[in-house]
Amino acid sequence: MSLELRLDNLFLPEHGIDRAHFDELARDRFPSVHEEIRRQRIEGRLGFYELPDGGDLVDSILQFAEGAGQAFENVVVLGIGGSALGAISLRSALLGPWWNEMSSEEREFYPKLYILDNIDPDTIGPFLRRLDLNSTLFNVVSKSGGTAETAAQFLIVRSMLEAELGDGYRRHLVFTTDSEHGVLRSIAREEGIAALPVPENVGGRFSVLSAVGLLPAALVGIDIAQLLAGARSMRERCDAQMLDGNPAALLASALYLADANLGARIHVMMPYSDRLRDVAFWFRQLWAESLGKGSGEGEPAVGPTPVAALGATDQHSQLQLYAQGPFDKLIVFLTVQQSEEDLEIPAAPGDHDALAYLPGHTLGELLRTEAEATQEALAHGHRPSLAIDFPKMGAHELGEFFMLCQIATVYAGALYGVNPLDQPGVELSKRLVREKLSGP
């Protein structure tokens, strides 16, 4: 059983995608896009493709995690953006929302996992004050090694560790950074701190299946072998040269055509699953930072705006807009067909007709029924959507999903005519911060 894409609500009259345009893209454009991506992959520019093959790195991660996972009560990731979103997704999707509130026994003695992906002192101050440094491992994640926010966090943590633990502080740190360059790599060498590599040809937002995501996952007992196996199986499906059989090509083409032909420039990812909420935020970075940019000298700026929503919750927040607002959105529904557990809804006290349709059903049924009903209601108003069904929520399925979205992103880059691997637009803000803090 693997992830399934459903296009039944995509080709609608009036505001849906025109099947003829889709077929035209499949016939005339996709073959060259597929070939271009294959070429870039062979040239070694798309390192994320090869990460699921694992190899030595995975063995060393597992080895490190086995020792450290048992030695520490807390794992704290210091990272931001692509250095944090993968670990956050893995935690939410596979450990659930209550992990850090569970007892050691309930966690089967795996550590708690915290990810600090901002620099708000009102978050970090109380957190560090309450933390037992003796039983905590800090994983500092920055490919370049120079990310301002992560560096600031690291300097604070390093100083606290050294003050409390003396020379032994090194054993409470592990870096994930470029294998050769950058400040973190230098400090690792100088201070004798453990460090795992980020491959040179893997950018932050494509790094979830590198040590960036795998180390935190392994430390809390997530089955990273299954995660990688899932990614490999999706990669194989996406080797298909025919668009119709290639899930990543279908996803990229649907979203691209919604934008290019319908003006639906807002791409909503709406899981009906709490566990996938943070995964939608992972996608939001991948999609926005890869595709939102000028397409070249003098050409217009392009880029869809990804929005993360959550079903059923956002039916009581965003659905009114999705159902009756402008025709500027394509919604990607994510559903999980089989929850880990379920709860039956009992009868109401007394005799209340208004609630009579609920008892006897389960919460899981209600959730899935709401997802179906919302897709149907939108289609009824000629509002297109597509759906990705997870047979269940596990490491294999999540690995499939990560790879699906990453391949879809490089296809979409080719369709939009932009380089999905760079992010030149964030440099000015970084330079201004350095200038302001360096003083006159």
Added chain:
Amino acid sequence: MSLELRLDNLFLPEHGIDRAHFDELARDRFPSVHEEIRRQRIEGRLGFYELPDGGDLVDSILQFAEGAGQAFENVVVLGIGGSALGAISLRSALLGPWWNEMSSEEREFYPKLYILDNIDPDTIGPFLRRLDLNSTLFNVVSKSGGTAETAAQFLIVRSMLEAELGDGYRRHLVFTTDSEHGVLRSIAREEGIAALPVPENVGGRFSVLSAVGLLPAALVGIDIAQLLAGARSMRERCDAQMLDGNPAALLASALYLADANLGARIHVMMPYSDRLRDVAFWFRQLWAESLGKGSGEGEPAVGPTPVAALGATDQHSQLQLYAQGPFDKLIVFLTVQQSEEDLEIPAAPGDHDALAYLPGHTLGELLRTEAEATQEALAHGHRPSLAIDFPKMGAHELGEFFMLCQIATVYAGALYGVNPLDQPGVELSKRLVREKLSGP
């Protein structure tokens, strides 16, 4: 000290708002909008305006909370959409992110606060299994009383409570619902369960300053008197008939003109404060559900798409798109000028020029500098934004902000020509759910 709106980056050449259009709106349209809203308020259609006056209800909330707040270790809100987002915002903004992980002593013996705003059995199952029902108060919140998700949660919880506590289960429930109508009100009467009212003229998304938000807040020791005082002071500022002196009018007009004149239909709210992240999600409901709708028979659908972002984190996720993508966004930056605490960034080990600009500064300075730098960088690319500065993060300031956004929403409804109080677009999906579950 109160909230301050800054418009310095709004009137920019090329892609900014044209000062002449703004002045024209202030002169020609705003007086009638202001008058129309004043009329609706006098007619009693906009009940949220009067909530800050508190009165008897606030006394009874405080009384109830004083007893219950001490008797229970956990407060669990069952609600969705407008019945949850206010309480979530209040918790995040005023208690911080670690409240539920703190010990009783650290919480000064106030209860933990959980808000279950979805029906995912993989969230609710493990939560209820771990919960000590004996020390838990459930606040069931639904104005209509018939919200499917909340009703389903309630039936499950009620049945568990009765099984474990027998007749005493009633003391573990308090409803917040319509004062006369609906299933919850009937059950409250029949079963003798405590129930607080939601005024008839206050809709879910405008209810944060009613018992919907105030009861959970009071139960965990939030200063609701200050919250209401802040709301009153903002309401007074928004009585101003001149647009220039009326913060809600400035906010509504800037966002409306961005959409109407520039095609910037995506309205990003981007706090540089972890505590305000959920507040941006509260705004997201208010703005989307109030403004996203057909403006009348045969007229085109309108409605901006609100997006919640978080600084500095999303500089590493969304900024690339905001800085170089299409000119379809207006960003509202929220900053907090004085954090509760701060952390100084110490020197790096060894001699690393790349990090030399950080030591000696604090995390708070870095965060505020990044907010400034990002606004400047966007303005440099002719991308407009506006800013709302919180002098600090407290109940008074949050009350001001809630009222600011609520008044801005009804102004915006008038500018867009839609009824900001209804949500007809969600009905079809609800009906389909009932039909599917009722069976043939």
